[in-house]
Amino acid sequence: MAKEDYEVIIGLEVHCELSTKTKIFCSCSTEFGGEPNSHCCPVCMALPGSLPVLNEKVVEYAVKAGLATNCEITKVSKNDRKNYFYPDLPKAYQISQFDLPLCHDGKVNIELENGESKEIRIERIHIEEDSGKLNHDEFGRGSFVDLNRAGVPLIEVVSRPDMRSAEEAENYMRKLKSIFEYIEISDCKMQEGSLRADVNVSVRKKGAEKLGTRTEMKNMSSFRSIVRAIKYESERQIEVIENGGTISQETLRWDDVSRKNFSNER
């Protein structure tokens, strides 16, 4: 079968840093940059005994994002702990939302090349805290933790797998960017990581009902690399299937220099 006999299925999880003055659970500044570890306190450093207090503005901005993307706004919401260990997350859990996100069941329209418009459904928008950053020393002396970003508020916008090409995914992300800039909830600076996406890609034979196994590429922060990565990954998957292989569900690391995906497990 040829490439044209396959359909590419794409879903995006877009992370957007909110431009509140202070962090989500403490009064530290959210300003980008600064001396490492100069915008932090016992709460965002997760010292024992410190207690988070939710920033009202974060809820306001997230609800604004929900209304601007035609979501239902939930009346009852809560935060949950997502446990994982990583050196830039001193609590060993991220405060996020699991079963009761602030906003759900939204949609935005994107314009296609042929002039038609297409609806992309949004499953949910939830609030969560950003992690810190690891700076890897170029002389190999180790990695340094900077917690200035720890606790910066984020919304995560989870789409349904409604996109069918790299161009549609780019259009959708550009649409979210313009909406969030217009309602002034984020500066959406991709080069500073304010807007980034986890991209899920799978392929299936045209006409098939069942979705194929998907792979995920995390933290993509430029339109160009998102488009390149989707094209590369969908072609790779088609080739694997055409050669009789199967796709394993995994997280891949896109390398924009070699323009290839690498598996973290292999």
Ligand SMILES: [Zn+2]
């Ligand atoms: Zn703090």
